[in-house]
Amino acid sequence: MATIKPLEEKYDPAAPARELVYEDANAKVIRFFLKAGQEIKPHKSPSSVFISVLKGKLSFYIGKEDKEEIIETGTTVFYEPEELHGFKALEDSVVQAVITPNPTAQRVNM
Numbered sequence: 001m002a003t004i005k006p007l008e009e010k011y012d013p014a015a016p017a018r019e020l021v022y023e024d025a026n027a028k029v030i031r032f033f034l035k036a037g038q039e040i041k042p043h044k045s046p047s048s049v050f051i052s053v054l055k056g057k058l059s060f061y062i063g064k065e066d067k068e069e070i071i072e073t074g075t076t077v078f079y080e081p082e083e084l085h086g087f088k089a090l091e092d093s094v095v096q097a098v099i100t101p102n103p104t105a106q107r108v109n110m
Helices: 103-109
Strands: 017-023 028-034 039-043 048-055 057-062 064-072 076-079 085-089 093-100
Touching: 028 039, 028 085, 048 057, 048 085, 057 093
Parallel strands: none
Antiparallel strands: 017 028, 028 093, 039 085, 048 076, 048 093, 057 064, 057 085
């Protein structure tokens, strides 16, 4: 059944805010709300990660912490499994991550 999930900005001045948009055995979709200067620290995932900038301007880590790209509204970044990724908001920003396969489901099935 189709579900509509409108974008409602949910910033937290203390830390990046997260919202689970959707989750099933195949994928997880998370929205991140970052005030300017907030960061999702570089990390790795066993899954493929597609990150779309819904609003704002961010500095993305591309493959390693010392290589960054400035990405703005409307841009999507794809990361391979186990590739280092993270981002820092240069202005108030909203990003949406599609993670597939769902890493939580993978851990449960092992």
